[in-house]
């Protein structure tokens with residue numbers, strides 16, 4: 074593969090529920106070091122398209138390729154193993170474990186650490202150290218021993234990012250990472266995403282309603298409408314398009330609530 078080859082690609086990706094084309098013929102390429110935000114009105118197909126990428130849903134037709142490998146027939150776990158990492162709005166967290174224990178499990182799973190290795194104290198220390206480091210990365214070290222069930226929503230979302238970082242994916246998929254967060258917490262998550270992007274070695278995909286805050290982060294905006302890709306380009310260009318503002322974003326004010 075050449076340097077310019079896309080890391081992730083969808084080819085004519087589609088899923089039809091009965092006669093309803095929830096995602097229809099979406100072809101897109103994503104390159105290393107880029108952050109793309111996916112927007113569109115409610116029901117446009119954003120989450121369904123994410124589900125098709127991560128393997129929660131199987132395509133009616135079309136393909137998903139990661140670094141040239143066709144993942145279309147693989148399930149979600151196998152795709153995650155290949156490097157497709159998705160934050161799942163808290164469903165990946167174990168509420169009865171502490172924050173640190175959650176991250177430790179993610180670090181151990183990344184390194185396929187089975188029961189025997191888990192017993193080795195040096196290995197266990199490496200995993201614990203890495204887990205604590207990741208908690209620090211998401212500004213959660215002071216919560217290491219808190220039960221996840223007792224954490225505020227914003228802290229749970231930050232923890233979820235730590236879990237994702239632990240898996241060291243090639244592609245990061247964030248579905249509304251700031252949903253339900255307080256005004257104070259939003260910048261923390263955005264800063265984390267900006268840091269991941271700054272490393273220039275990942276692909277980041279974002280579905281996010283708060284376009285005013287993510288616009289500066291995005292290299293590109295893809296607009297879905299009725300399951301189809303209707304605009305794709307640099308943020309300023311896409312957001313300025315009257316077609317996109319009026320027909321697809323439902324507003325002539327591009328700065329608020331457009332996803």
Ligand SMILES: Nc1ncnc2c1ncn2[C@@H]1O[C@H](COP(=O)(O)OP(=O)(O)OP(=O)(O)O)[C@@H](O)[C@H]1O
Nearest residue numbers: 090093095113114115116117118119120121122332
């Ligand atoms: N399992 C399913 N069975 C039938 N229809 C579905 C299924 N999943 C999604 N849909 C339909 O597909 C369309 C796209 O839904 P999707 O949730 O992907 O939209 P979205 O752009 O993420 O919307 P929102 O911004 O409201 O989250 C909707 O019309 C939805 O009702």
